[in-house]
Amino acid sequence: METFQIIVLLLxxxxxxxxxxxxAALAGMFSERAGVVDIGLEGKMLGAAFAxxxxxxxxxxxxxxxxAGILTSLxxxxxxxxxCVTHKGNQxxxxxxxxxxxAGLAPTLGYAWFRMGGxxxxxxxxxxxxxxxxxxxxxxxxxxxxxxxxxxxxxxxxIIVYMAAAAVPITAWILYRTRFGLRVRAVGENPxxxxxxxxxxxxxxxxxxxxxxxxxGIAGTYLxxxxxxxxxxxxxxxxxxxxxxxxxxxxxxxxxxxxxCLLFAFTDAxxxxxxxxxxxxVGEIPVQFIQALPYILTVLLLAGFVGKAHPPKAIGExxxxxx
Amino acid sequence: xAEKKPKFGTPPKIPGxxxxxxxxxxxxxxxxxxxxxxxxxxxxxxIEALQVLVYGAFGYPEAIGYTLYYTTNFIFTGLAVAIAxxxxxxxxxxxxxxxxxxxxxxxxxLYFDWMPTWLVIPxxxxxxxxxxxxxxxxxxxxxxxxxxxxVITTIMFNFIAASVMTYLLVEVLIDPNGQSPESxxxxxxxxxxxxxxxxxxxxxxxxxxxxYALVLSGGFYFLIWxxxxxxxxxxxxxxxTAAGYAxxxxxxxxxxxMMISGALAGFVGVNEIQGVQHRLILDFTGGYxxxxxxxxxxxxxxxxxIFLAALLFGALYxxxxxxxxxxxxxxxxxxxxxxxxxxxxxxxxxxxxRPKIEAAYRxxxxxxxxxxx
Numbered sequence: 001m002e003t004f005q006i007i008v009l010l011l012x013x014x015x016x017x018x019x020x021x022x023x024a025a026l027a028g029m030f031s032e033r034a035g036v037v038d039i040g041l042e043g044k045m046l047g048a049a050f051a052x053x054x055x056x057x058x059x060x061x062x063x064x065x066x067x068a069g070i071l072t073s074l075x076x077x078x079x080x081x082x083x084c085v086t087h088k089g090n091q092x093x094x095x096x097x098x099x100x101x102x103a104g105l106a107p108t109l110g111y112a113w114f115r116m117g118g119x120x121x122x123x124x125x126x127x128x129x130x131x132x133x134x135x136x137x138x139x140x141x142x143x144x145x146x147x148x149x150x151x152x153x154x155x156x157x158x159i160i161v162y163m164a165a166a167a168v169p170i171t172a173w174i175l176y177r178t179r180f181g182l183r184v185r186a187v188g189e190n191p192x193x194x195x196x197x198x199x200x201x202x203x204x205x206x207x208x209x210x211x212x213x214x215x216x217g218i219a220g221t222y223l224x225x226x227x228x229x230x231x232x233x234x235x236x237x238x239x240x241x242x243x244x245x246x247x248x249x250x251x252x253x254x255x256x257x258x259x260x261c262l263l264f265a266f267t268d269a270x271x272x273x274x275x276x277x278x279x280x281x282v283g284e285i286p287v288q289f290i291q292a293l294p295y296i297l298t299v300l301l302l303a304g305f306v307g308k309a310h311p312p313k314a315i316g317e318x319x320x321x322x323x
Numbered sequence: 324x325a326e327k328k329p330k331f332g333t334p335p336k337i338p339g340x341x342x343x344x345x346x347x348x349x350x351x352x353x354x355x356x357x358x359x360x361x362x363x364x365x366x367x368x369x370i371e372a373l374q375v376l377v378y379g380a381f382g383y384p385e386a387i388g389y390t391l392y393y394t395t396n397f398i399f400t401g402l403a404v405a406i407a408x409x410x411x412x413x414x415x416x417x418x419x420x421x422x423x424x425x426x427x428x429x430x431x432x433l434y435f436d437w438m439p440t441w442l443v444i445p446x447x448x449x450x451x452x453x454x455x456x457x458x459x460x461x462x463x464x465x466x467x468x469x470x471x472x473x474v475i476t477t478i479m480f481n482f483i484a485a486s487v488m489t490y491l492l493v494e495v496l497i498d499p500n501g502q503s504p505e506s507x508x509x510x511x512x513x514x515x516x517x518x519x520x521x522x523x524x525x526x527x528x529x530x531x532x533x534x535y536a537l538v539l540s541g542g543f544y545f546l547i548w549x550x551x552x553x554x555x556x557x558x559x560x561x562x563x564t565a566a567g568y569a570x571x572x573x574x575x576x577x578x579x580x581m582m583i584s585g586a587l588a589g590f591v592g593v594n595e596i597q598g599v600q601h602r603l604i605l606d607f608t609g610g611y612x613x614x615x616x617x618x619x620x621x622x623x624x625x626x627x628x629i630f631l632a633a634l635l636f637g638a639l640y641x642x643x644x645x646x647x648x649x650x651x652x653x654x655x656x657x658x659x660x661x662x663x664x665x666x667x668x669x670x671x672x673x674x675x676x677r678p679k680i681e682a683a684y685r686x687x688x689x690x691x692x693x694x695x696x
């Protein structure tokens with residue numbers, strides 16, 4: 001029973017860590033499937049986290065904060081689109097510029113507005129997304145195994161965790177079963193063919209990046225108003241890049257990407273527990289090794305040692321119409 | 324030298340200074356303009372802020388010393404990113420390569436400190452180059468031989484480098500008498516000489532590695548434009564397929580360019596670890612690797628341009644810390660905003676102003692004769 005409880009609690013922590021990763025990775029999926037590299041996931045999340053925390057603190061409502069987060073992230077992704085689609089700028093440079101600008105702008109504005117060293121005021125009550133207890137969770141708790149899993153693992157998360165869980169099948173459905181999804185994928189694979197079919201490549205990429213902005217906005221909001229209680233500088237701490245790694249590890253497909261996010265989040269949850277614990281055979285594993293594991297795995301995958309990743313064919317190339 | 328008449332229908336040639344001076348200047352102005360707007364939003368006076376910034380960067384001898392010290396780092400990372408660009412590669416990993424280069428420097432300074440100073444200094448530089456190059460070799464190899472995208476692998480290698488650094492400083496190299504994750508201090512005979520100990524100027528972190536950076540810039544120019552290696556690197560960067568037909572191995576040159584890039588980035592460790600900190604610390608790379616991308620972009624991958632861009636960012640770093648002291652609503656992150664905006668305008672949005680500037684230049688320089696209408 002003891003081990004069972006530990007496992008359930010580990011998985012519970014995994015879900016909480018995985019939520020922003022899943023949302024950001026799905027965000028990146030729309031962008032990259034449409035042929036636009038997006039290393040600006042980090043910046044968009046950070047921007048959304050700051051905006052959501054600021055607005056939630058002022059308005060007292062987490063939902064208004066969510067709207068502000070999404071709006072900010074949308075603005076940043078339109079900037080990305082403006083630079084890389086309209087002006088055919090370098091996509092990597094644009095993403096990086098967005099990351100750096102936001103990393104500076106959020107604490108600058110936070111410092112000027114709240115005078116708390118770049119943080120936003122602590123959120124509580126309705127200005128945060130709180131856990132939702134699903135029906136019968138308490139009644140079921142005493143049912144062996146299933147009841148405990150239901151009460152601890154499935155019930156009691158905040159709404160954004162459930163949104164992230166829903167986002168995976170929805171994304172899969174949009175990408176593979178709708179006209180929009182077909183076009184997004186086509187634009188990323190062969191924009192010339194799409195153009196020949198009379199669809200505007202640039203407009204499609206703008207739309208895809210809008211979805212990216214929307215999802216990143218939710219991911220960022222989660223960090224500051226649901227997982228945390230307020231904005232802290234650099235609170236994304238590389239999660240945008242980790243999501244990018246998960247996206248590649250999941251080979252740009254929704255369900256594998258979700259599992260990659262869960263795997264990476266699980267290593268994070270385990271890492272906290274393994275600190276100083278000697279394992280059988282291998283002995284004590286350095287924490288830093290576990291922290292670096294997602295990145296090492298991604299490199300190995302990219303190198304073709306663990307399966308093979310096929311990125312969208314037109315990724316990273318601005319589309320220039322032949323004249 | 325008689326001017327050749329342009330062929331009918333071809334647009335008149337735009338002189339170099341428009342492309343190499345006017346366009347970057349316009350991009351810089353746009354970035355500063357937006358930064359000014361941010362400063363107004365924050366509630367300060369942008370003109371005053373600019374004055375403080377310029378004075379803080381160049382106004383007195385100590386400021387100049389600090390500015391040039393930051394400039395040194397940016398020259399190293401700028402050159403590092405530039406040589407990769409010449410080979411058509413995007414090295415985002417200068418940050419990690421610099422960190423690992425610093426480990427090389429620290430190992431020499433910690434364990435070879437019985438050697439005389441004149442031997443330790445070149446040895447440490449060599450170690451920085453070897454460690455940085457080795458760290459860049461892996462992404463280079465993976466790009467050349469296994470087709471893994473260099474942007475992604477170098478990003479991943481930055482994170483792996485950060486973990487390696489933490490591990491080394493927490494578990495291996497930590498000063499047994501200290502609490503914080505840093506190595507013991509190096510003995511004084513391994514330090515790089517400071518400028519203020521040689522010439523008459525106030526105490527600043529400016530050290531010998533500044534001269535070294537200038538020498539390397541000259542070497543970079545020679546390597547890229549006057550040697551066979553540089554030629555091959557540029558051909559691969561322009562067109563891999565053509566390079567292959569010309570008997571130039573793309574794979575070999577990709578790996579070579581990445582290794583030189585990593586070595587150059589590693590020299591940040593020489594300036595920071597051997598020149599200033601005199602011990603290995605965490606996060607001494609402080610974003611220099613990322614700013615190197617901006618430096619290379621603004622400097623158009625040419626050593627002179629890179630020097631000027633590095634000077635600009637050095638001034639921004641130094642003047643920016645002054646800004647945080649002097650202005651009541653601005654803290655030091657404002658510099659990061661300005662940096663990001665410069666990268667945005669001179670990198671991602673570089674095609675925004677150029678066509679307009681070129682068109683305007685044509686209109687002014689080559690006015691259409693009236694009868695042509």
